[in-house]
Amino acid sequence: MLNKWKPFSFLAKPHVCSLLSSLTFFKPSVSVARLVEEEPFLSHSPKDPVSEILSGLKKMGFRRFLAGDYFRNVVLSLDQLQVDKIINSLRVESPDFAVVFFDLMRNEYRFRHSRFSRFIVAHVLAGQRRHEELRFVVEQMLKEEGSGSAPSLCELLLNGFRDWDQKSLVWDMLAFVYSRFEMVHDALYVLAKMKDLKLRASILTYNSLLYNLRHAYIMWDVYNEIKVAGATQSKQTNSIVIDGLCSQSKLQDAVSFLRETEAKGLGPSVVSLNTIMSRYCKLGFTDVAKSFFCMMLKYGLLPDAYSYNILIHGLCIAGSMEEALEFTSDMEKHGVEPDIVTYNILMKGFDLLGQMGGAWMVIQRMLDKGLNPDVVTYLMLICGHCQNGNVKEGLKLQEEMLSRGFQLSTLSYSVLLSSLCKIGQVHEALVLFYEMENHGVEPDHITYSILIHGLCKQGEVQSALLLYKEMWSKSIPPNSYSSGAILLSLCKNGMVSEARMYLDSLVMNDCAHDIVLYNIMIDGYVKHGNLEEAVVLYRLITEKGITPTTVTFNSLIYGFCKRRNFTEARRLMETIRLLGLEPTAVTYTTLMNAYCKDGNLRCMLELLQEMHANGIRPTHVTYTVIIKGLCKQRKLQEAVQLLEDMRIKGLNPDQVTYNTIIQCFCKARNIKTAFKLLNEMWLNNLKPTPVTYSILINGLCVYGNLKDANKLLIYLHEQNIKLTRVGYTQIIKAHCVKGDVHCAFMFFHLMMEMGFEISIKDYTAVINRLCKRCLMTEAQQFFSIMLFHGISPDQEICEALLDAYQQCGDIISGYQMLALTVKAGLLPRR
DNA sequence: GTAGGGTTAG
Known part of the structure; x- marks a missing residue:
């Protein structure tokens, strides 16, 4: 578009035309001058505030005039065009004043400058090498212009500022800021125009763009462009490429790239090595990460706090707290002070292991060092309280954060919302959600997922769908968590075919790559007795190349167990191993439960042995199943003993465990112990x-x-x-x-x-029993209530009553009943 | 340009 640029076409716009009239020092080409002279409105009246201000500034001196009454009175009536004229005149006579005037208008009078003024000032600042201020002016402009503004801004630069000095710096800053604001298309547009104009972009701009595109292959286009353009690569350039390759999971390529750049004389940087170490740690290869740490030392590079923190984090994730602490001491010995990040990492490490004592020790050490908790520390503390079911304390901490001037984050809100949902207080969660928006904290896809899940769990699918739509309207793409919640909710409410339609729509939109979605659907089929569809879907996903997980098999195993097809269930358990996956406690418990129901306690206990042998910890559900088995064999004392064992092993019996054992005592006519166990539930904070x-x-x-x-x-x-x-x-x-x-x-x-x-079955059950005892008046009464509630009689109930009237010798009522039966269109069989 | 924190299914 810009290549077809017509010279001076912009003069057609009255704004620019009249602006030119005031540009005393502007030296337009002849044709422009003529054009300008021909405009009738170019001569201004003596009362024109622009002339007044310009002459006032000259006569009275800059600062005195601006502080004077005339300016104060007239300033609020100035429009963009007039300000443009003033700034442009000042630019030529005294550029510094142009900038001061520009700033004054913006800061003191909240004046919204035109693009024209901003570019004028940008060029002045570029000429004086005032980079920070130049960046600020461009940032302000792009914040207001938004994405997609590059073509029109470039047009203005091309037309209005073509021959200006320092335009190269202004163009480069424009591209740089676009890139920093992640408006990549605009940045690329500016770069393309710069290429046409043979203007060079700086390495900073290239690096920023490279950074934005590092997650995709297009990164190489930018990298090659840097080479072609002859821009001097910095160490940063290389570490960005390495970071990009790491984020694309091309770890080997990253290492090769490191070697290549090394060979070219640009030795590896600490940052590059840190990036690679971090990636290896995240994949669980702490040892490999350590070898890169050694490489760093070999090159004579000094590991920084990042290097140590990355390794310490890797060790914490792996559960090697001792080594993590050793590294922390090492760090200190080598003169790198552990910082708040180090302590947060260590705290999380202890937290993961459930060693709260360790976590407190870390906090103490941190405070001793004079370091204050930051947002992450607070978040982890809030998490801790929430995990213990103490949301109130979590909310208190959030208040404390506010009073200490911390900006609340989406993350801490997410934790609190999730905890409220977990304890069933979804409405309280919604209140907090709206409060969050009032505090100016924007919810993200995770926040929405949490709420959608919470609402779905409470059966409020409609509200969940509203939030789902809200997400779309905010251009927050739903992830598999939120879609999974909807899917799960549909399945749980028995709307299995609707769930499938929903899943299919996700597939159509290419939003169904996550195995979790298929796991939910397969489980939905199985739980509603449709094992066949579940198996078909399982085959479909394997054909698609989506790898099943143990959860997938657990659902299928459950389905076959329900059908008492133990052969197939066990075959599937073998398949889990063949695929290199591990059966979990759920896998074992599902099978054990099936054997227990089938009365095959030998197989059940064999599986328990196998579980122990494979180092899989039984859960409280596993124990409940075993207790059920013992109850079946009337081994009541052993069942009670197991209940104790559970507690000792730190597994809390739940309501189902107690229900199982209570039922067992009831059947043994030991009602007293049954009630004793009910009491025990209360004592253990378990609500019956x-x-x-x-x-x-x-x-x-x-x-x-x-x-x-x-x-x-x-x-x-x-x-x-x-x-x-x-x-x-x-x-x-x-x-x-x-x-x-x-x-x-x-x-x-x-x-x-x-x-x-109340269904007809409930009435039938009662009426049958009353009929057996010839309590016909009462039976008739129940029958009338049934009719009153709009339930039509069926063949079974009519026959029962007819038979009973006959048996009990009430012939008249019998005939009345017969008439009613015929009227209902239900002819007696005899 | 590199480090730490939040959500799901059986």
Whole structure:
């Protein structure tokens, strides 16, 4: 576009035309001069503030005039055009004043300068080699202009400033700042124009651009351009290339590049070696990283704090805290002081190992050294509190950060939001989310993921989808975490085919590379009994070249176990190993649970042995399964013993563990111990679930005293504690059997009140039992309630009533029932 | 230009 530039075409714009009229010192070519003379509005009236100001400045002196009344009165009415005229006039007579006037207008009067003025001042500053100020002016301009502004700015530079001195520096700064602001396309555009004008870009600009493009192959285009342009490569250039290769996972290429540059006489820099060390550490190859550390020493380079911190971090991640501490002392011995980063790394290391004592020691040492905790330290402390379930303390720390003047970060908000979601306080999380925005902290894709997950877990898929859309509207691309949450939620709510449609849409948009998404879908299929689809999807992903994980197999194993297909389940377990993966505690527990259900306790215990042999720690779920097995064999004492063992091993029994063992004692008619265990749950801060109470109610109904069951249920109702559906139907059933229709009625009503949907099956169960005892009035009453609630009778229920009327000898009611049956279109079979 | 901190599935 700019190549087709027409000389002076810009003069067509009145703004520029009238500007030229005031450029006393501007020496336009003849044609411009003529053009200008022909303009009728060029001669200004004597009251023109521009002339007044310019002459005032000359007569009174610069500073006096600007502080005077005339200027103060007129300044607020000045427009961009007038200011342009003043600045341009000043530029020629005294460039320093042009800059001072420019700054004064911007800083004192919040005046928004035109691009023209900014470029004038930029050229002045470039001429005086005032690089910092030049950069500032260009930064301000590009912040306001935004991305995509390069073509119009270049056009202005080409047309208005073509022959100006120092234009090269201004062009270069423009490209540099565009690159720094990550407006890469604009930077490239400016560079292309510079090439046309045969202007050289500085190595700083090239380096910045190289840095922005280091994640992709296009990096080499820039690198070659540097060579072609003949710009002097700096050590930085090489370390950026190395960093780029590392980030592209081309570690070998990075090392080769290091060798090449070494051969060319540019020895390796500390930064390059640090970058490579960091990469090896992240891959878990601490030893290789150490060898590069040695190489550094061999070259006579002095490792800096980065070098030490990188290695210490690698060691901490690997769990080698002793060595990490040794390196820290080494660091001190060699005159490199451990800094806040070092201490944060060590703290995290101890934290990962669960050694809080160590973490406190690190904090103490840090404080002794006079170092103050920074945002990262605070974040880790907040994390610690949140992991212990103490969100309140975390929020307090965040307050403390604010009072100490720290800028709150998206990260610390994420931690707090995640903890609130985990304890089910999603609405509190949403409140905090809005507060976060009020504090000017922008949520990112992780923040959104956390909230979407939280909402989905609470079943609020609609709200989650709204947030999902909000993400899109903010151009924050959803990652597999947020998509996974939606997918999981659809599966959990039984909308499996919808989930699949969603997954397919992700595939269509090329957003489904993460195995986690497929794992969720496969599990969804399996949990809803569709093992076949799960297997088809598994085959599909392997054909696509997506590597399955142990989790993928765990779901499939669960599916085959549910079908009691042990052969296939075990074959899949072997496949895990064949693929070089490791079965996890979940794999073993799934299989053990299946054997336990099947009554094959020998196989179950063999698997436990195998687990131990392979060094896989059983979880509290594993123990629960074993306890269930022991219960099945009526080895109650051993089960209780195992409950103790769990605690000793630091595994906390959960509600399911207790429910299992309580049920076992109920079945053994040992109701007393069952209640003792309920008490133990409270003592261990475990809130009994609706299942726990239902098991106890059932126990009392079947093996104990029905009156006690009544008492317990009424008590729970008063405490507003809900039972499961089975809990209610059990007690209703028991009262029907005993013929206490009054109580049955009462609990039936209670069940409805608690919001359970009552199906025809529930009515049938009650009516059948009443019919058996010829309690026909009561049976009829239940039947009427059913009709009242809009449930149509079916064949089974009608026949039961017809039979009962006949058996119990109530012929008239029997005929009435027959009429109703026929009316309902349900002809009796006989 | 290089170091430390946050989210998910069974």
